[in-house]
Amino acid sequence: MARSRILVVGAGFAGLYAAIGLKRAARNGHRVTVVNPENFMQYQPFLPEVASGTIDPRAVVVPLRTTLRHCEIVVGTVNRIDQAERHAVATLADGSERELGYDVIVIAPGSTSRVLPIPGLAENGVGFKTVQEAIHLRNHVLSRLDVAAASDDEDRRRAALTFVFVGGGYAGVEALGELEDLVRDAMRTYPSLAPWHPRWILVDVAPKILPELGDDLASYAQDRLVERGVEIAVNTRLESYLDGTVVLSDGSSFKADTLVWTAGVRPSPLAKASGLPVDDAGRILTDDYLRVRGVDDAWAAGDAAAVPDRTTGALSPPTAQYGMRQGHRLARNVAAALERRELEPFEHRNIGAVCSLGHYKGVAQIWGVKVKGFPAWFAHRSYHLYAMPTLTRRAKIAADWTVALLFPRDLAQLGSLERPREPFERAAKV
Ligand SMILES: Cc1cc2nc3c(=O)[nH]c(=O)nc-3n(C[C@H](O)[C@H](O)[C@H](O)COP(=O)(O)OP(=O)(O)OC[C@H]3O[C@@H](n4cnc5c(N)ncnc54)[C@H](O)[C@@H]3O)c2cc1C
Numbered sequence: 001m002a003r004s005r006i007l008v009v010g011a012g013f014a015g016l017y018a019a020i021g022l023k024r025a026a027r028n029g030h031r032v033t034v035v036n037p038e039n040f041m042q043y044q045p046f047l048p049e050v051a052s053g054t055i056d057p058r059a060v061v062v063p064l065r066t067t068l069r070h071c072e073i074v075v076g077t078v079n080r081i082d083q084a085e086r087h088a089v090a091t092l093a094d095g096s097e098r099e100l101g102y103d104v105i106v107i108a109p110g111s112t113s114r115v116l117p118i119p120g121l122a123e124n125g126v127g128f129k130t131v132q133e134a135i136h137l138r139n140h141v142l143s144r145l146d147v148a149a150a151s152d153d154e155d156r157r158r159a160a161l162t163f164v165f166v167g168g169g170y171a172g173v174e175a176l177g178e179l180e181d182l183v184r185d186a187m188r189t190y191p192s193l194a195p196w197h198p199r200w201i202l203v204d205v206a207p208k209i210l211p212e213l214g215d216d217l218a219s220y221a222q223d224r225l226v227e228r229g230v231e232i233a234v235n236t237r238l239e240s241y242l243d244g245t246v247v248l249s250d251g252s253s254f255k256a257d258t259l260v261w262t263a264g265v266r267p268s269p270l271a272k273a274s275g276l277p278v279d280d281a282g283r284i285l286t287d288d289y290l291r292v293r294g295v296d297d298a299w300a301a302g303d304a305a306a307v308p309d310r311t312t313g314a315l316s317p318p319t320a321q322y323g324m325r326q327g328h329r330l331a332r333n334v335a336a337a338l339e340r341r342e343l344e345p346f347e348h349r350n351i352g353a354v355c356s357l358g359h360y361k362g363v364a365q366i367w368g369v370k371v372k373g374f375p376a377w378f379a380h381r382s383y384h385l386y387a388m389p390t391l392t393r394r395a396k397i398a399a400d401w402t403v404a405l406l407f408p409r410d411l412a413q414l415g416s417l418e419r420p421r422e423p424f425e426r427a428a429k430v
Pocket of ligand 1 (some may be wrong): 009010129
């Protein structure tokens, strides 16, 4: 059998599981190369808990070099794919470019935040898609409490203690729920802020938050958040966020130091730039077997791919649940194609959705059964712990949760880590 060079672009849910599944192909002499901008995969469903500090950031990232020992790892970003010539070009961390030839390509670069052209949003808002953003948000939110505590200007305090989330899907609701818990706990250590109530506002252009969960669970989640003092502004758009002022389409405008944008994702721009067939949303079109439609030796999966869902007749939703299973099936089909065996279609019946609303609170729909409160929160934790790749990461997360149960929250904010050279530069000036 001829030896093939297999190139996997992106090591998220789909790419990581595809690369893991290609282990046998690697043992049979095929060369598997994985290109990813970081040397780790990040488990995005745990980002809200990273932001609230219940899980250490390093526990939610999976190091590629130890997990994918059978692969060559290239840390870089693929920006060109030439399918006719069978080569891709990656920009490496030092800015140089590397050409990567291949016989078979697997494209799984996921999605990016869907940032709309709203005045001030790109400059002043923050997304919630990466571990960097989750760490930044934790530090930023805690730093606002310090700013508020140190200021005797009422308007300044109010702006520091106002937190706006735009986008009432899972990511926005979970991030808000976890951070509201964090701030509630942290406020106890700021006696000067005792008379103050932080303001939390969840904005969504749709008539309901969490529409995927159905009316009953969505209303339950909304009511629980309102009970905690969260203001929910549905049927409302963000108009602008300039000079620290949030302007909403309902006519309200107020100062806020924090605006988190969680209003959806769009497929990685690489999908369209690859020259491969894409749908209207810019996702690479695949057949039932995860092969790029009408293209030899190219495969795609995850958020950047339009993969038919045979159980519903629609397209697979952009979720980790589907991405990891697509990666798994894709690897088997690539191996089967190399060995000229029969391919099997991708088929997965949606398990449902679990959504945490913060500590001990949640909503879930599992196999059509609605679950609320503590059982839903527990289901959320158990499912994601089970789905987290590698035993080491699962053990670390379980240990973090145990510590969080037994000891008070760690409230140190390490925002200065984002400016590591500052102390040295100051010292040099003396
Ligand atoms: C906060 C949050 C919570 C979530 N919770 C859930 C949940 O509870 N359940 C669920 O099912 N889903 C959840 N999701 C969605 C889920 O994380 C995504 O659907 C899933 O990550 C998609 O997998 P993917 O492999 O397509 O992309 P990703 O996991 O995003 O991986 C793509 C990888 O490709 C890399 N990449 C991008 N461009 C390039 C390039 N040009 N060259 C090389 N590499 C590239 C990226 O850096 C990344 O490592 C959540 C998402 C977020 C943000």
